[in-house]
Amino acid sequence: MDDVLEQLGAWHDQGRDVAMATVVKTSGSTPRREGAKLIVNEDGQLAGSVSGGCVETDVSLHALEALKAGEPRLVSYGISDEMGISVGLACGGQIEVFIEGQPARKNTASSEAFSQVKDLVEQEVPVVVATVLRPESRLGGRAVFARGALQGSLGDPALDLAVTQHAPDFMRRGLSGIKTAQDRSGSDVDIFFDAYPAPPTLYIFGGVHVGIPLMKFAKILNFRVNVIDPRGVFATRERFAEADELAIEHPEDYAKRHEFNENSYVVVLTHDPKLDEPVLLQIMSERPTYIGAIGSRKTNAERTARLAEKGATAEQLGRVHSPIGLDIGSQAPEEIALAIIAEIVATRYGKTGTALKDLAATAR
Numbered sequence: 001m002d003d004v005l006e007q008l009g010a011w012h013d014q015g016r017d018v019a020m021a022t023v024v025k026t027s028g029s030t031p032r033r034e035g036a037k038l039i040v041n042e043d044g045q046l047a048g049s050v051s052g053g054c055v056e057t058d059v060s061l062h063a064l065e066a067l068k069a070g071e072p073r074l075v076s077y078g079i080s081d082e083m084g085i086s087v088g089l090a091c092g093g094q095i096e097v098f099i100e101g102q103p104a105r106k107n108t109a110s111s112e113a114f115s116q117v118k119d120l121v122e123q124e125v126p127v128v129v130a131t132v133l134r135p136e137s138r139l140g141g142r143a144v145f146a147r148g149a150l151q152g153s154l155g156d157p158a159l160d161l162a163v164t165q166h167a168p169d170f171m172r173r174g175l176s177g178i179k180t181a182q183d184r185s186g187s188d189v190d191i192f193f194d195a196y197p198a199p200p201t202l203y204i205f206g207g208v209h210v211g212i213p214l215m216k217f218a219k220i221l222n223f224r225v226n227v228i229d230p231r232g233v234f235a236t237r238e239r240f241a242e243a244d245e246l247a248i249e250h251p252e253d254y255a256k257r258h259e260f261n262e263n264s265y266v267v268v269l270t271h272d273p274k275l276d277e278p279v280l281l282q283i284m285s286e287r288p289t290y291i292g293a294i295g296s297r298k299t300n301a302e303r304t305a306r307l308a309e310k311g312a313t314a315e316q317l318g319r320v321h322s323p324i325g326l327d328i329g330s331q332a333p334e335e336i337a338l339a340i341i342a343e344i345v346a347t348r349y350g351k352t353g354t355a356l357k358d359l360a361a362t363a364r
Contacts, residue, residue, distance in 0.1 A: 002196065004037045004048040005118045012104040012115070017042045019063035020114070021099045023050050024133060024192045025178060028078070028093035035176030035194055039102070040064060050097055051077070062099050072100035072110075072140035074133060098133060098192065100140060109142050113152065117196060120146050126198040126263050128167040130154065133178065134190040147261070148287050154191070156183040162191065170195040171262040172289050172348050198263040199224050201244075202344070203288075205251045205279055206270030207234030210294070213337035214267065215240055221345070228254045229270065251279035264288040265344050267324070271295060273303065281307060284316035290347045292321040292340060326353045 011018050023036040031052035038048045038056060040063040050059055055077045066073050078094025102111045113129060120127045125146055132141035132154055143152040143160065145167035153160055162181035170176065174197040180188050202218045204211045207229035215225045219242050226245040229235040235248050247254055251270070260266065266288050268276045276293060280303075283291060295303060300322040307317060325339030326346070346353040 002118075002121055004039055005114065005121060005196075007047040008039050008102060008114065009118050011039075011041045012102070012111070015104050017067055017104050018102040019067040019099065020102050020110075021050050021059045021063050021097050022192075022194065023095050024074075024098045024131075024176075025096035026093060027095075030093035030095055032095075033176075034178075034192075038063070040067075042067065051095060055095070055097075059097055059099065062097075066099045067101040067103070070101060072098065074098055074136075074139065098131065109152070110140070113142050113144050116144060116151070121196050124198045125259075126171040126261050127196045128163075128170050129194040129196075130163040130167065131192045131194065132159075132189060133192050135187070138189060147259075154189075156189075158182060158184045159189055159191065163193075166191075166193060168262050168287075169350065171197050172350075173197075174200075174263075198261060200263050200265065200348070201226060202265045202267065203228065203258075203260075205229070205254075205266070205268045206272075206275070206294075207231070207236075207239060208269050208271070210333045210336050210340075211267075211269055212239055213334040214340055215243055217337055217341040218344075221341070223265070230275070251275055252282055255279050255282040260286040260288040262287055262289055265290040265348075266292070267340060267344075268293040271299075273306070277303060277307060277310070280320065281310055281312060284312055284319060290321065290344050291319055292324040292343065294324050295322055297323060321347075 008018055019040045021038045023032055023034055026034060032050055036050050038050045038059055040046055040060045046060060062075055076096045100110050102114060117127050117129060127146040130143045132138040141154045143150055143154050143163055145163055150160055150164050159181055166179050170193045174195060176193055176195045178190050178192050180190050183189050201224040204227045207227050218225050224244045227235055227240045227243045228247045228249060228251055230250045232248050235246050240246055260283055266283050268280060270276055271294055280293060304317050321343060326342045328339050330336045330339045342353060
């Protein structure tokens with residue numbers, strides 16, 4: 001659970017009004033990145049940080065003023081700021097901070113949005129809060145994106161569409177930042193995407209040998225790993241000691257009980273059509289960032305044809321990575337697992353796995 005959101009909820013439960021400051025842009029050397037937060041309650045108590053201490057005092061004053069005025073504001077700090085060293089960043093960087101009230105005693109769009117975000121984060125549902133920063137006439141416009149849908153509106157259909165297009169990428173990468181979109185009149189609008197990703201989870205369907213090193217690689221990369229196989233001889237703690245969950249269950253039944261979202265990564269390894277295809281058909285209709293299925297080109301072609309006969313669309317089938325993994329010449333199970341996790345990481349960050357030297361060559 002996000003500590004700042006938890007404290008915000010606690011103060012609200014006590015009936016205390018709160019102001020929230022969020023870092024929305026950084027440049028140069030800064031101690032906190034986009035999305036860092038400081039909250040201030042009506043009594044002046046602080047939680048969180050936007051700069052590691054450099055500008056907290058001034059931000060808290062702005063926060064209390066914004067809370068009292070009932071209007072958001074955008075404030076910049078840095079070595080070029082006219083206030084200089086008194087509130088400047090000692091490290092020489094610059095930050096831009098969005099500040100808004102979060103009153104407990106009355107419902108506002110902002111307080112309702114973050115109450116909703118807190119609930120989703122507690123459920124480990126990835127969520128993005130989209131906030132308009134510019135132009136000033138739109139400052140503070142707010143919408144929330146979760147479970148593949150936009151809740152609320154930025155007041156313009158073109159901007160709402162931009163949020164639905166960009167939000168999943170921020171969820172996958174677990175980073176916050178600004179995107180510039182155009183409203184229906186063609187004017188530029190800066191939108192801050194504040195990401196609250198769920199823990200990345202790798203679902204391994206099939207406790208075969210390749211799954212063992214794949215689990216280990218994923219754990220090193222801080223993924224949760226859930227292993228699912230109806231065959232108890234494969235799904236054992238001796239084989240998958242580091243797995244967060246070990247389910248001796250039919251893959252399709254397991255999939256029906258779980259929500260697969262932008263922070264979900266699915267690998268189907270059993271190489272058995274009666275186990276693989278039902279779960280693929282189920283998961284293709286959801287929102288995992290990665291779906292991979294083991295098998296040769298011939299196996300994949302035959303499986304694709306059968307899934308199409310069962311109602312899978314061309315778009316859904318196109319989401320399945322098969323043959324699975326990047327082409328690194330892998331032969332041994334450990335090498336195959338390395339190729340798979342490399343493809344998962346590349347997909348997570350919107351990359352294809354192109355060699356860095358080839359990228360350097362094309363940039364010359």
